[in-house]
Amino acid sequence: MGSQLSLHTETLRQVVTSDPIRLDPLAPVREAFERMKEQRRGAVLICREGKLVGIFTERDALALMADAVDLSVPIERVMTPDPVALSEDDTVGAAITRMAQGGYRRLPIVDAEGRPVGFVKVGSILHFLVDHFPATVYNLPPAPHHATEAREGA
DSSP states (O other): OOSOOOTTTOBGGGTOEEOOOEEOTTSBHHHHHHHHHHHTOSEEEEEETTEEEEEEEHHHHHHHHHHTOOTTSBGGGTSEESOOOBOTTSBHHHHHHHHHHHTOSEEEEEOTTSOEEEEEEHHHHHHHHHHHOHHHHHTOOSSTTOOOSSOOOO
């Protein structure tokens, strides 16, 4: 990849992961746990008639396990309703801003009709940046602005 990059013009089409897990709002929480484990995913998108209505993440799962919630309840009772979502035409910069402001590690990507097409994840954005600036990233020292207090050695 080239070294020219603008986070305000590069779209999410380059970083979106496809094939998200989708569940109906009436599906039991247990099914979300099983699908997340089977497919090694950190989130499930909850869809009614194909449109995004909620999200259930590994953070939600941990909170439920801590509270010993019945896993047979419908996922709509424990999901985060109306999650923040982006489109593939949104910019990488917009995704970074939304993620930083909301403390999100992943955001759903939806089409014009509100149907989920994938996720943008922090890791995907990091890989995207590394692809653009490999020499800078790979050559950084562990603590780039570290100043030693005392001499090392004998």
